[in-house]
Amino acid sequence: MAAALKSVSFPKVYAANPQLSHSGRTVQKLFESRGSCKSLASAPTIGSLAPPTLPEVLFTGRANAGKSTLIGKILATDGLVNTSKKAGHTRALNFFRVGEPEGKLVVVDGPGYGLRGRPEWGELFNEYVRTRSTLRRVYVLLNAKNGINQDDLGMLRELDGMSQEQQTWTFQVVLTKIDAVPTKSLARQIKEMTEAVWETAPRCQLPWLPTSSSKWERRGIDDMRMSIARACGVI
Secondary structure (H helix, E strand, O other): OHHHHHOOOOOOOOOOOOOOOHHHHHHHHHHHOOOOEEEEEEEOOHHHOOOOOOOEEEEEEEOOOOHHHHHHHHHOOOOOOOOOOOOOOOOOEEEEEEOOOOOOEEEEEOOOEOOOOOHHHHHHHHHHHHHOOOEEEEEEEEEOOOOOOHHHHHHHHHHHHHHHHOOOOEEEEEEEOHHHOOHHHHHHHHHHHHHHHHHHOOOOEEEEEEOOOOOOOOOOHHHHHHHHHHHOOOO
16 A cells, blocks of 8 residues: 555656657647647447547546546647536547547547446446457546546446457556645555555556546646557557
């Protein structure tokens, strides 16, 4: 457990960071070059999925975790990802190409789970994860402000089991809205969440990736992009 806790860090990341490494600048260019990120398709059912071609990463999370907002910041294209203040807005698997002209990887925005989720969305998610040959990473978003609940633990437990069967992908926790947690409470909140995840899903990839909820704050975005690029074998 001590090793897991040490792996949780909160880096300060800013736009156009001159201290980015060569690989960091390469990844920034991959996501931010004009025309690099493009909406490909939306699949509300397994039957409507396009054949896999590029390596893919999938984002999921409880309905109020800020998933679509985070993906929008990662893709750095205004209006590309539909967001809503209403929980459970995403109702399909939405695919976004990254890299031009043919693309290097695909980011997938999946339906949220929990109170606002529907059984058919869960079936779509499970079938996609079990059968998608190009899936490389599943990112599970946990709301640092609200903490972890049984829906989160159920998702992590399910992924832990499936990852033993499907050896082509791993899963990793992304902490959202860390700026909404009072500083004096943050360490305790992270410790409690880490213990719960570690006991439920020991195969969960480290380190955790912290991000902010603010539209204007870039904290964690460069780290998220680097993680995606590495998971997909781009760098």
